[in-house]
Amino acid sequence: MPTTGPAGEVPARCKRADAQRNQQTLLSAAAAVFVDSGVGAPIREIAARAGVGLGTIYRHFPTRADLVVAVYRHQVEACAEAGPSLLASADSPLAALRQWTDLFVDFLVTKHGLANALQSDSSGFDTLHTYFLDRLVPVCGQLLDAAVNAGDIQPGTQAYELMRGIGNLCIGRDSDPRYDPRRLVRLLLQGLQQQPQSS
């Protein structure tokens, strides 16, 4: 019964039953731990929660980043797919861009430390950085282009830069009332609308 879901979603047949079971267990455990202790939680904590050894976790997910990607794959996909549909449904390309960034920001701020991990230059989080950007930059680019063509915003801003900027703005201790990433992202988008002023 070879289901035909999106590539990479299916738990990979041709594997032993216990391996498939463990992979699922690990994903659930990781998701739970990420909620409790943030994305930066020790691998050992996830292994313990799942009731498996360290070797097991590393065989299924060669690095932390692979695990994080696997856990959030669905949500990233949803965000990517929301781009074109928002462009079709929203009042204007600019409105679509705004709504889409809201989606993206919501996603980032609800995962403790995910935005941090996305930019972290040390440890092997490169996979994470790469996956997010590869998947979402084209979507963002499409929205950006549409808004430029509609005359809603000034040209000259690259999707990659904008995405990383937004991601960076979402970094920080959760729930500090004095720092609301959403406000700053809104400001950034407003800056995009503005015609350059020399004053």
Next chain:
Amino acid sequence: MPTTGPAGEVPARCKRADAQRNQQTLLSAAAAVFVDSGVGAPIREIAARAGVGLGTIYRHFPTRADLVVAVYRHQVEACAEAGPSLLASADSPLAALRQWTDLFVDFLVTKHGLANALQSDSSGFDTLHTYFLDRLVPVCGQLLDAAVNAGDIQPGTQAYELMRGIGNLCIGRDSDPRYDPRRLVRLLLQGLQQQPQSS
């Protein structure tokens, strides 16, 4: 000969001569290592460069953050003092704000990983976060208020939030041509000028 420099700047007399010497050696070594390997370099590397033991480094600087603060104290002070003088010399409060953020951004991007460390939620970098913000937020607030009063920008943005936003935008691998923090900070400030648009 009790010199009367700014508080905390003088290497603290009433200490043994070798202690004072070591403190200076450590500051130099740390500065050099930070340039080579970034602010996140292992303590042991700094100790080795300075030719001292680990105990010594920890007696002088109880935590990494204290060492970083000590190394960059002068530059932070300079940045803080530039605020009022720019306000006096620039063409407008907005221009002063722009020039001041340029100064701040330059400072951050030239120190590998400093912006990262500033926001890092783990390890004891709280001291760092606190020092930078305590020292610079009032200055930024003054510039912001002046710009609001002059009608240059819309009110409603807090200095703390803006500072952290700018700091966050400066996070990232150095010298990625696709990501220029300066462009995004400029956009953010442009957003500050913009009157809110409902479109």
Next chain:
DNA sequence: GACGAAGCGGAACACTGTTCCGTATGTTAA
């Protein structure tokens, strides 16, 4: 049931930051 391969567990390694204490050194008083 027996066999081989796939998978598992966790000890062990490498690398962090940090603490602690025996030893060495500067300073001061005799």
Next chain:
DNA sequence: TTAACATACGGAACAGTGTTCCGCTTCGTC
């Protein structure tokens, strides 16, 4: 000058990471 003491030093040792490795177990198959 030298004796005595407080101060400061060095680095071994501890605790907590991520990651690797290999002997043993379990699954799937014949």
